[in-house]
Every structure is written in structure tokens, then in C-alpha cells.
Amino acid sequence: MKKKTVVYQVFTRLFGNTNSTNKPWGTIEENGVGKFSDFTDKALAEIKDLGVTHIWYTGVLHHAVINDYTAYGISNDDPDVVKGRAGSPYAVKDYYNVNPDLAVDASKRLDEFKELVKRTHKAGMKVIIDIVPNHIARNYEGLTNPEGVVDFGANDNTDVEYDVNNNFYYIPGTEFSVPQWQDGYLPLGGEENELSDSKFKETPAKWTGNGSRLTQPHFNDWYETVKINYGVRPDGSKDFEELPQEFAQKGHQAHFEFWNNKSIPDSWNKFKDIALYWLDFGVDGFRFDMAEMVPVEFWSFLNSNIKMKNPDAFLLAEVYNPNLYRDYIHKGKMDYLYDKVELYDSIKHIMKGYGWTDHIPVVQKGMADIEHHMLHFLENHDEQRIASPDFVGKAELAKPAMVVSATLSTSPTMIYFGQEVGEPGAEDAGFGKPSRTSIFDYIGVPHHQRWMNNKQFDGGQLSNDEKKLRDFYKSLLNFTILSDALMGEYQDIHFFNKDRTDGYDHRVLSFVRWCKNEKLIIVSNFDADKSYDFQLKIPEDIIAKWELKNREYSLIEELYYGDGKKLHIENGIGVINMELKPLESFIFRIEE
Incomplete structure (x- = not known):
């Protein structure tokens, strides 16, 4: 039987960095950088042991960076169109190679990544990398293209705003201007650099990655990138055949056959070739950035x-x-897809104290037909760290939220490196503000570094509280990837209890999960200050579905490996005497 998936997102350049200088806008020499080689067999074994099935190596592809690699034939990048010093991983400069920062020997960077892929597979996990289809770096330069691959824009007609086979959109007869810097921001924090002159040569100017058609994009636009043209005209109409509605019910082979021998825009084929190249390389899957900005027909094709x-x-x-x-x-x-707008935002509001657990069963009901496809998370590189004061300021407040997020549905669960030890993202790295671990600059990640323990990867420098937090994540995630019931049925019992149970309110959540050989009762207390004592009730229809008798059943608690609780069934309704401490959760398995 297929089991749950757990994705560990790791920001590749930060993972193995032991340097703790953390100077704002610090250079690679000052602040250090992690390497592919830092993911040793020991490090990967510890990640796997956390309960992980897939690693998403974020920031692997060669993107624009402020570092001199001209000795390797790589052109220098202009600070006026690079965010931070280490650069945005979402401004890809070369789709057929990897970030030279991550290699011990930049001339062998592809070989070093190949070895990491092999080590990850050997450790029993699969590899995910990013593909960013909506935009690329303004200074894209493919140095190691496979035979027959032509760079983006190389064959474009730049005399027109749009052509179906142009890779970019143009503003003919113009020149690009860098944005007006705001909020005291200056490239590289104001440090002198021969390329940092508030100029970047681009003639004619191209549309910016977020769709801005200004020759001088706004500071808050994605000014370091240019938008890819997928055959959508400037007025929004499409220059390709639309996918018939009935294909929503068809499998990938029918989609493949639909597009076979059809005339499609050049950009479609370019990204198909990129994806297939990395599959041949050994990568097992992709995270697609800002997919909704690219037409759904392209995704059917790709x-x-x-x-x-x-x-x-x-x-x-x-x-x-x-x-x-x-x-x-x-x-x-x-x-x-990310389940951000529905589940994540709902849980975040509850954690912050003004949301009610009543909303979670409503969200789950609304997602019932696609619940398996909605990946759950509490942190990623775009979101605030849980322990940041701008979120909730204390990593332990995520415990009930994580239990619910990981057990509510059959969907994958994702955690972000450092989440499991309470990383608060407090460093001022340069570009951007604290509360999110910087993706733009060279920086150390202190809580994670304590777990690394000078690359022993044994948690040797963690505090007792940090060790307990990691043990909680380890226990929870390992249970989820072994449980059959979590790939089975779901039913809410929250409203049943809220209407009938004294002492149960909107800071508590309960639901059941089951399959033929495993029946689970899950209950969580989101309140950081209040304990709850009540009799949790299991509705008659669930007891009937489970074919349980009017008697007493023992319960095994799977999260903390406890027992002693009993399920009493009388007149077809189950009752468990509950004492829930602040932020406590239980996952009960019925012993039959």
C-alpha cells in the first residue's frame, strides 16, 4: 500500500555552512557558503532518519551571483540586476548547469551535483529541484548547452513586441533602466563594484518577470528577471490550441498524444528539453515556481x-x-500544489491566536475532491519562520499545527530545514528583512548550525528544548510515512464534540483517520496556556463503519509511544476521557 510522502526542503547553499560571522552583505569569504559535498552520507542518513522520503534541493541551478568565476568562462553578474550578493535562485542564468558556489571545484560542479544525487538515492531518498518556467535572469548565458540547444532569445525577432516563437516580450526601440532604489537599499549595501553603476545594458528592453511592461521596472517588481513568452499575446489571447475540457479526466498519455505533432511555441520545447535533461541526470521530480503565471496548456504538454x-x-x-x-x-x-491559501493560512491564524479550529474541517471538506494533491507545510523559503516574532515567536507553538498538517489528509507533508530545531530567521543578511532565512545572501543559520555540530550532524550543540523539538518532528514524521490509515479515510469529529462535549472549544481540534487494518483518533490542543479536560466522543456512524462492539478497547498513543487510555463504547457511541495539556496532541490507535 502506498504511504505518505515527506519532503525536506533545504536551501542548498546554506545547509553545510558552519561560518557564524553573519555580516550583512558579507562576501562568500566573510560569511561562508555550503557545498554539495557537505551532504555527506552521515548528513543524509540523519535527514532520512527524521522521516523524510524526498529532498528538495533549493537553489541548485546556476543563477546570477556576485562572485568572480571568469576563470571558468562564466561572465560576471551585474549587481544592479541581482538581488543580494549570493543572488536569487529564481533568476536562473544557465539551465544546463549548477551554481558554481556550491562546488569545491567550480569546473566540476555538474559532477559534484551528480555525486550528491547518487548519495541521496543511496540514502533511500528521492531528489527534487526547481524549474522556474515563468522567468529567467536578465543576463541568461548557457555555457554548457547540449548539442542542438539554442539559448533563450538567441533567435528572437527583437523588432516586435511579440511573436509566437520569441522567447521574450520586447519594448522595441527602448533601453532598459534599472529601478529607483528605495528604503535605503543600494546594491551590495553600497559597496563599490565596477559593475554597480545603476546601469545594465539591455536593448531593446524586455518585459520584467512579473509581467511589468515598463522599461524601468519598479523596485518591487522582479527586476532581476525577464518574462518568458509561451505564445500568449500581449492582449491575453492564445496563439496555440486550447486543451478540450474533457482532457481534465484523461491521463498523461492522452495529453502527450494530444500535443504530439501540433505546432507549439518555441519556449514550450525549450523547457521540455530542460526537464528531460534533468530526468536523464537522475533527478526524480521538480518544484515549479509560480506555475499559475504560465498557461495550463503548457503544463499539460510539459x-x-x-x-x-x-x-x-x-x-x-x-x-x-x-x-x-x-x-x-x-x-x-x-x-x-501548495495548500497555502486554504490550510496554511487557516492554521497560521489559529497559531497566532485569532483563528478558530472550526475553519479546518470546512477547508478539508472544500478540498475533499483534491485533498491528495494539496501539499501541506508550515514553513518554506517564502514564509516567515514559525519562531520569528513576526509569526508566533516560539517554535513549540507549531506542535499541534504540525500534527494536524501532517495527519489531516493523504497529501505530502513538507518541512523546511531548520524548522525541526526552531530556527527563527533572525539574521540581517543584507537584501530583505529578518523573519525569513535569507535566500539572497551568504549567511549562517544558527539553530541549524548547532544541529550540524561542525559537520558531525548529530545535534551535539542543540539545547535540550531544541533536541526535544527535533525528537517530536522525528516521531511524528516517521509515524506518518509508516501509517496505512493516513492514506485512507477521514472524518471530522470536531463539530460533533463542540456541540455535545463540555470543556471542548475552538482551540481544540479532533478528527479520525482509518483503513481496514488501522483506526486512528487524533486530537490537538492549540492553546499555549490552557489545559482541557473532557470526554471526547466518537459518533455512532463512525463506530458502525469501524464495526466496533459495545465494550472497552485499549488505545496505543503513537506520537509519544504511550498507552493506558481506553475507548469505552456504549449504545454505539465511543468515549475517551481526555486530559490535554497546553500544545499537546495525541494520535490514538485502537487495539482490536
Whole structure:
């Protein structure tokens, strides 16, 4: 039987960095950088032991960086169109190579990543990397393209705003201007650099990555990137055949056959070639950045090609508009989408104290038809760290939220490196503000570094509280990847108890999960200050579905490995005497 998936997102350049200088805008020499080689067999074994099935290595592809690699034939990047000093991983400069910062020997960077992929597979985990289809770096330069691959824009007609086979959109007869810097921001924090002159040569100017058509994009635009043209005209109409609605019910092979021999925009083929290249390299799947900014027909084309090559490829997309979820899953053939706007935002509000648990069963009911496809998370590189004062300021407040997030549905669970030890993201790295671990600069990640313990990867410098937190994540995640019931049925018992149970309120949540051989009762207390004593009731219809008798059943607690609790069934209704301490959760398995 298929089990739950757990994705460990790791910011690759930060993982192995033991340097704790953390100077704002610090250079690679001052602040240090992690390498592919830091993911040793020991490090990978510890990640696997946490309860992880897939690693998403974020920031692997060669993106624009402020570091001199001209000795390796790589052109220097202009600070006026690079965010931070280490650069945004979402401004890809070369899709057929990897970030030279991450290699011990930059001339062998692809070989070093290949070895990491092999080590990860040897450790029993699968590898995910980013593909950023909506935009690329302004200074894209493919140095190691496979034979026959032409760079983005190399054959574009730059005399027109749009052509179906242009890779970019143009503003003919103009020159690009860098944005007006704001909020005291200056490239490299104001440090002198021969390329930092508030100029970047781009003639004619191209549309910016977020769709801005200004020759001088705003500071808050994605000014370091240019938008890819997928055959969508400037007025929004499409220059390709639309996918018939009935294909929402068809598999990837039918989608593949639909696009076969059809005329498609050049950019579609370029990204297909990129994805297939990395599958051949050994990568097991992709996280697609800002997928909703790219037409769903392209995803039908790309993902069906990927699945024809590897039916088990893991395809995760960043989509934030709930009205688009079903199209991108069914017509775009995505495996998984971020469940941010519904579940994450609801749980965040509860953790912050003003949301009610009543909303979670409502969210789950609304997602019932696609719940398996909605990946759950509490942290990623875009979101505030839980322990940041701007979120809730204390990592332990995530415990009930994490139990609910990881056990509510059959969907994958994702955690962000450092989350398991309470990393608060407090460093001022340079570009951007604290509360999120910087993705733009060279920086150390203190709580994570304490777990690394000078690359012994044994948690030797963690505090007792940090060790307990990691043990909690380890216990929870390992249970989820072994449980059959978590891939089975779900039913809410929250409202049943709220209406009938004294001492139960909107800071508590309860639900059940089951399959033929495993029956679970899950209850969580989101309150950091209050204990709850009540009799948790299991409705008659669930007792009937489970075919339980009017008698007493023993309960095994799976999260803390406890027992002693009993389920009493009388007149077809189950009762458990509950004492829930602040932030406490239980996962009870019925012994039959």
C-alpha cells in the first residue's frame, strides 16, 4: 500500500555552512557558503532518519551571483540586476548547469551535483529541484548547452513586441533602466563594484518577470528577471490550441498524444528539453515556481512529456489561486500544489491566536475532491519562520499545527530545514528583512548550525528544548510515512464534540483517520496556556463503519509511544476521557 510522502526542503547553499560571522552583505569569504559535498552520507542518513522520503534541493541551478568565476568562462553578474550578493535562485542564468558556489571545484560542479544525487538515492531518498518556467535572469548565458540547444532569445525577432516563437516580450526601440532604489537599499549595501553603476545594458528592453511592461521596472517588481513568452499575446489571447475540457479526466498519455505533432511555441520545447535533461541526470521530480503565471496548456504538454519518461516523477507547483487548483491538477497534470491559501493560512491564524479550529474541517471538506494533491507545510523559503516574532515567536507553538498538517489528509507533508530545531530567521543578511532565512545572501543559520555540530550532524550543540523539538518532528514524521490509515479515510469529529462535549472549544481540534487494518483518533490542543479536560466522543456512524462492539478497547498513543487510555463504547457511541495539556496532541490507535 502506498504511504505518505515527506519532503525536506533545504536551501542548498546554506545547509553545510558552519561560518557564524553573519555580516550583512558579507562576501562568500566573510560569511561562508555550503557545498554539495557537505551532504555527506552521515548528513543524509540523519535527514532520512527524521522521516523524510524526498529532498528538495533549493537553489541548485546556476543563477546570477556576485562572485568572480571568469576563470571558468562564466561572465560576471551585474549587481544592479541581482538581488543580494549570493543572488536569487529564481533568476536562473544557465539551465544546463549548477551554481558554481556550491562546488569545491567550480569546473566540476555538474559532477559534484551528480555525486550528491547518487548519495541521496543511496540514502533511500528521492531528489527534487526547481524549474522556474515563468522567468529567467536578465543576463541568461548557457555555457554548457547540449548539442542542438539554442539559448533563450538567441533567435528572437527583437523588432516586435511579440511573436509566437520569441522567447521574450520586447519594448522595441527602448533601453532598459534599472529601478529607483528605495528604503535605503543600494546594491551590495553600497559597496563599490565596477559593475554597480545603476546601469545594465539591455536593448531593446524586455518585459520584467512579473509581467511589468515598463522599461524601468519598479523596485518591487522582479527586476532581476525577464518574462518568458509561451505564445500568449500581449492582449491575453492564445496563439496555440486550447486543451478540450474533457482532457481534465484523461491521463498523461492522452495529453502527450494530444500535443504530439501540433505546432507549439518555441519556449514550450525549450523547457521540455530542460526537464528531460534533468530526468536523464537522475533527478526524480521538480518544484515549479509560480506555475499559475504560465498557461495550463503548457503544463499539460510539459508534464505529460515528463510522465511519459518517468511515470513516478514528483511534480509540485506553486499555485496560490484556489479557483485555478483543479485546472492545474487535472488539465495541467500536476501531482501536487501548495495548500497555502486554504490550510496554511487557516492554521497560521489559529497559531497566532485569532483563528478558530472550526475553519479546518470546512477547508478539508472544500478540498475533499483534491485533498491528495494539496501539499501541506508550515514553513518554506517564502514564509516567515514559525519562531520569528513576526509569526508566533516560539517554535513549540507549531506542535499541534504540525500534527494536524501532517495527519489531516493523504497529501505530502513538507518541512523546511531548520524548522525541526526552531530556527527563527533572525539574521540581517543584507537584501530583505529578518523573519525569513535569507535566500539572497551568504549567511549562517544558527539553530541549524548547532544541529550540524561542525559537520558531525548529530545535534551535539542543540539545547535540550531544541533536541526535544527535533525528537517530536522525528516521531511524528516517521509515524506518518509508516501509517496505512493516513492514506485512507477521514472524518471530522470536531463539530460533533463542540456541540455535545463540555470543556471542548475552538482551540481544540479532533478528527479520525482509518483503513481496514488501522483506526486512528487524533486530537490537538492549540492553546499555549490552557489545559482541557473532557470526554471526547466518537459518533455512532463512525463506530458502525469501524464495526466496533459495545465494550472497552485499549488505545496505543503513537506520537509519544504511550498507552493506558481506553475507548469505552456504549449504545454505539465511543468515549475517551481526555486530559490535554497546553500544545499537546495525541494520535490514538485502537487495539482490536
